[in-house]
Amino acid sequence: GAVVSQHPSRVICKSGTSVKIECRSLDFQATTMFWYRQFPKQSLMLMATSNEGSKATYEQGVEKDKFLINHASLTLSTLTVTSAHPEDSSFYICSANGGSNTEAFFGQGTRLTVV
Amino acid sequence: AQSVTQPDIHITVSEGASLELRCNYSYGATPYLFWYVQSPGQGLQLLLKYFSGDTLVQGIKGFEAEFKRSQSSFNLRKPSVHWSDAAEYFCAVLRDSSYKLIFGSGTRLLVRP
Numbered sequence: 291g292a293v294v295s296q297h298p299s300r301v302i303c304k305s306g307t308s309v310k311i312e313c314r315s316l317d318f319q320a321t322t323m324f325w326y327r328q329f330p331k332q333s334l335m336l337m338a339t340s341n342e343g344s345k346a347t348y349e350q351g352v353e354k355d356k357f358l359i360n361h362a363s364l365t366l367s368t369l370t371v372t373s374a375h376p377e378d379s380s381f382y383i384c385s386a387n388g389g390s391n392t393e394a395f396f397g398q399g400t401r402l403t404v405v
Numbered sequence: 406a407q408s409v410t411q412p413d414i415h416i417t418v419s420e421g422a423s424l425e426l427r428c429n430y431s432y433g434a435t436p437y438l439f440w441y442v443q444s445p446g447q448g449l450q451l452l453l454k455y456f457s458g459d460t461l462v463q464g465i466k467g468f469e470a471e472f473k474r475s476q477s478s479f480n481l482r483k484p485s486v487h488w489s490d491a492a493e494y495f496c497a498v499l500r501d502s503s504y505k506l507i508f509g510s511g512t513r514l515l516v517r518p
Contacts, residue, residue: 296448322503333495333508334449383448387504393439394504398448 292318294386296397303374303404311369311400313384319364320386324394325357328381337382340367374404407432409498411509418486419517426481426512428470428496437499438479439506440470444492452494455479466490491516 293316303309313323321342326334338359339347346359356378358370367386371378381401385394408431418424430436437456441449453464460472470481479496496509 294448324505333510334506335508336500336505339503339505381446385449385504385506393451393454394506395451396441396449399446401446 292316292386292395294320294384294395294397296384296400298400299398300401301403303402305375305404306373308370308372309374309402311371311382311384311402313367313369313386313397315365315386315395318386320367321364323361323367323384323386325359325367325369326383326385328383328399330381334383337369342367371402374402376404378402379404407436407498407500407507409496409507409509411494411496411512413512414510415513415515417515417517420488421485424481424483424486424490424514426494426496426514428479428481428509429477430479430496430498431477432498435474436479438470438472439497439499440464440468440479440481441495441497441508442466442492443495443511449495452481486514486516488516488518490514 295314297312323340325337328334337352340359340361342361348354361367383399384397410429439454440452443449452468453462455462455472462470493511495511497506
């Protein structure tokens with residue numbers, strides 16, 4: 291299957307700083323990527339849909355100024371958590387549509403800890 | 406609104422025993438359904454999916470799932486569980502054609518030696 295690479299896999303940052311997470315489709319072009327957030331022992335909640343060359347679409351309740359999403363190319367989307375606070379600590383996972391458009395492939399996730 | 410319910414928070418089975426993880430969905434039209442597995446600290450791996458056709462779907466790692474429209478269910482099964490199957494399992498339904506997924510709350514599978 292197609293491969294989606296997410297980097298970094300783990301990051302610790304100080305409160306008030308910003309953190310950037312990258313999501314790359316390695317062997318296919320992804321016009322649409324998705325960013326999910328997963329709290330401990332909970333399910334994944336969609337945060338936003340990232341569209342190549344246009345603004346991201348955010349789900350209700352997600353602060354777009356806090357979670358900046360950029361999808362500058364067909365193989366790369368980035369999520370920047372700005373002015374991070376401890377409550378932003380979570381597991382963030384991206385996914386991308388496969389070329390055949392029959393399934394979404396997930397990255398391995400990023401564990402963000404804000405101290 | 407679409408939703409997915411996984412009634413069992415965690416299930417423990419003995420290695421070699423059979424397994425069934427429950428999933429119920431709420432969806433107006435014919436749903437597109439998925440089962441994913443997540444190992445600790447990892448992303449999600451697709452086990453199988455149902456879009457249409459045969460209601461019994463075969464997946465990877467010996468898993469299968471059966472779509473039952475009358476029961477709004479898409480239960481995951483495996484005839485003989487291996488210790489390496491211990492993980493978190495998520496059922497999901499496609500929210501719309503853009504491939505946004507709605508996930509159930511997950512079921513943690515523990516495997517006894």
